[in-house]
Amino acid sequence: MKKVINRLLALSYGAYFNILALFSKKLVGEKAFTLFSSPRKGKVLPLQASFLKKAEDIMIEVGGKQIQTYSWAGTKETVLLLHGWESNSFRWRNLISFLSGENFAIVAFDAPAHGNSSGGIFNVPLYAECAQHIVKHYKPTFIIGHSVGGMTALYHQYIYPHNSIQKIVTIGSPSELSELMEYYQNLLGFNNKVLSALDDYFQAHFGFEIQDFSISQFVQKIQIEGLLVHDIEDPITPYHNSEKVYANWKNSKLISTRGLGHSMHQDNVNKQIIDFLKSKKRANFTA
Template structure:
């Protein structure tokens, strides 16, 4: 990462258009983190199917019996379905069929360049197909879920639990700018490239826009650890301002990923997955 930062910082000074292309390449090819043994064990218990989506083979997972109430789990960027290994047994015990997936170029799905807008389109398609009553999302999966729920207003969602949430795509770009040590010269060109490539506006991807349109969810909870260094809790608080009827639950000592395996989250899900 140090070498990459130095390289991009140099390009930012002498060739910001090239720097933007390199940053876009990094963004478009998500890193795949190794799963823990217990996460793989939970995946091994699932019924697995592969579906085609754009140029990708998408790995999907189903636990439990079809026909029961359905819980739909949406992982974050650079995450995968196995990240929910700690909560799948809780939802099964509460009588839910559980559905999840690995996004394009994530987990055990096929690899290739992808983007957040493509990920959102898949989430919307899967939510429409499975018609869940319970949605659990993590990190960027919360924005993807928000868009999908507004695009599927016919669904009746009893409970949506966001385990952390960004507030906007532009906020993420600011985080990338700081992480790789580039200036607005590069970021402005990066935004232009993203919008040209996806035919979408970066500023359209904001919880401020979509939260106001959500009318088909009975109860919403936002959970975030105050010590999350990857996605500061301030972003979830901004989301909460757009959803004043939602419950904001602040935990501590959980970080960004460990929260998914915590006893505290399991207890919250057990209490709310009625």
């Protein structure tokens, strides 16, 4: 019943956008973008808070927003963790255990509108801007991102190439904004007038059109090493996203799993990530 209600609600938004597009292209673009960028969950739950309280926490202001950061001490390189949509830093609890066991220093933060960070809107350019402030503050050597967090890690490296980062790991991450918009359009059932209005909104506010935002294209300019981890049966982010990125990222390796889902908290995955972080730099990878 809940799925039926959610589906009807989505279609009602789509119908509203279709009508609004007849009167104001600018307004419908703004409203469609706002809905797309508004997470409904991801705040820290009581059970999650008990884990996060063990970390040192600092609030960092980015563009008028308060961004909640967490850090765990270690004697080795610093690893920055970027969670995905409607999540928070607690999602890294299993990997944090592995990283701490290897004495890595760890930094995580709640994205805008997630966890204990302020704000109501979330998007990749904003997330990347926050990540840049964290990178400048903590100077991490490695970044690990799950889902949209991985997409953000690569976009961040593309627009801020001169930094401390030496390796990036993405887990179940999307590549093409056009595919996300196609899914959004199909979910809500809005017409191409609304999609065109969204395209105009991206151009006006971010300087790129929907088709232009392509991680698989951006990575052609990324020189550092990368590890892509993706499940072939991922029900949230199709596997071909990482295939496309891997094909264009010269210094990357793709680990394909089957039956591990989208979250990928499994010990075997975490061990392979640790091995990658500890490995010596090589000119090229082979899968």
